[in-house]
Amino acid sequence: MIKLLTLLRETVGSPKAIFLAGPAGAGKSFISKQLPLSGFKTINIDDTYEELLKASGLGMKQKDFGPEELSQAAKMIGQAQKVTREKYTKALEDLNDIIIDGTGAASKPLLKKKEELEALGYKTLMLMIWVSPITSLERNMSRERSLLPSIVVRTWRDINKNVETYKQAFGDNFIIINNNPKEAETSYDPDEIKKRFFDTAKFKSKEKSPEELAKAKAEVNQLNKDIQDLVKSTPDFDTMEQAKSKIQQFIK
Numbered sequence: 510m511i512k513l514l515t516l517l518r519e520t521v522g523s524p525k526a527i528f529l530a531g532p533a534g535a536g537k538s539f540i541s542k543q544l545p546l547s548g549f550k551t552i553n554i555d556d557t558y559e560e561l562l563k564a565s566g567l568g569m570k571q572k573d574f575g576p577e578e579l580s581q582a583a584k585m586i587g588q589a590q591k592v593t594r595e596k597y598t599k600a601l602e603d604l605n606d607i608i609i610d611g612t613g614a615a616s617k618p619l620l621k622k623k624e625e626l627e628a629l630g631y632k633t634l635m636l637m638i639w640v641s642p643i644t645s646l647e648r649n650m651s652r653e654r655s656l657l658p659s660i661v662v663r664t665w666r667d668i669n670k671n672v673e674t675y676k677q678a679f680g681d682n683f684i685i686i687n688n689n690p691k692e693a694e695t696s697y698d699p700d701e702i703k704k705r706f707f708d709t710a711k712f713k714s715k716e717k718s719p720e721e722l723a724k725a726k727a728e729v730n731q732l733n734k735d736i737q738d739l740v741k742s743t744p745d746f747d748t749m750e751q752a753k754s755k756i757q758q759f760i761k
Contacts, residue, residue, distance in 0.1 A: 525549070525606040525760055526631045528623070530613025530675075531638035532665040533656055534648025536688040537610065540638050543749065545756055546608065552597050553610035558589035559654055570655050601629065606760075613637060614667035616674050623678065634682040634759050635675050636752070637668075639744065641695045642736055646706050658706040666732055669739045684755055687746040697740050699733040 527549065531537050562568070562585060567578050574582060600607050613619060613635070623633050640648070642665045649661050676683050689695065717725065747755070 523630050523632045524604050526623075526626045526633045527608045527759075528613065528619060528633065528635045529608050529610045529638075530619075530635060530668060531688075532612060532640065532642075532645040532668055533661045534645045534652065535638040535640050536648075537638050540686055540688055541608070541636070544636075544753060545760070548606055549608045550600050550605040551608045551610055552593060552600060554586075554589050554593040555610070555654075557592045558586060561585040561588060562654065571657050571660075612664055612668055613671060613675065614664045616671045620674075620678055632682075632759065633679065634756070635679045635684065636756075637672070637675065637683075637685040638688050639669075639685055639746065640687075640689045641693055641740060642666075642697050643694045643702070644689050646702065650706065658702075661706075662702070662736065663732060666735050666739065670735070672744050682755070682759060684747050684752045685744050686749065686752055687743075695740055695743075697733070697736050699729075699737075 527546070529537050529541065562582065565581065565585065567574070567581060571579075571582065597607075597609075609622070611619070626633055642662060645665050646658060646661050649655050649658070672685065
């Protein structure tokens with residue numbers, strides 16, 4: 510670590526780290542390609558995870574996985590995490606400018622990584638891509654690798670609850686872009702969502718006890734309330750021109 514710090518201090522200009530955040534189907538890759546980010550090395554667990562899924566023959570539609578397939582997929586996530594950690598460590602050793610492609614659903618580990626990178630001499634920025642929950646669900650359903658709808662909505666809720674936290678932590682180096690189609694739905698009707706996305710799952714969860722059912726119902730009700738509250742008050746978005754300007758200033 511000391512050797513790495515010494516090397517960083519000897520470089521002209523600090524290396525850069527961009528945290529790329531957003532829910533399923535946000536269009537992070539699409540937006541990133543429109544921004545001045547050439548030369549950055551992307552660290553994304555999904556790259557390795559998808560390779561493992563394809564090689565296993567399980568398929569990519571997680572919503573259709575049964576218990577056995579979900580167990581196998583969980584083991585592959587563990588393998589993908591190990592490979593991704595190795596890529597991340599190597600990128601730091603090489604002083605690469607990096608994009609850490611994730612969701613931003615968990616703020617504490619992300620902000621801890623931010624602090625660690627800054628302690629090593631990195632400059633950090635967050636680029637968040639916003640879409641409505643229904644757009645996230647629709648795009649997830651049409652993707653080659655689709656997630657369980659329950660994961661999609663919980664992740665959407667958790668990301669959007671963190672917006673103010675990230676704004677405060679990153680300050681001027683926080684960018685949020687609206688990538689929701691102009692004609693897209695922005696409201697959130699839990700009954701309609703359940704009918705369109707949850708009731709179509711191939712496999713159903715195991716039977717629950719009355720206590721487990723009551724707990725699950727309370728959690729779902731809270732989740733739905735949180736999402737309905739969040740969609741009523743969307744963040745103040747950056748335009749693409751503003752995003753480009755902020756990134757150009759950041760990478761100088």
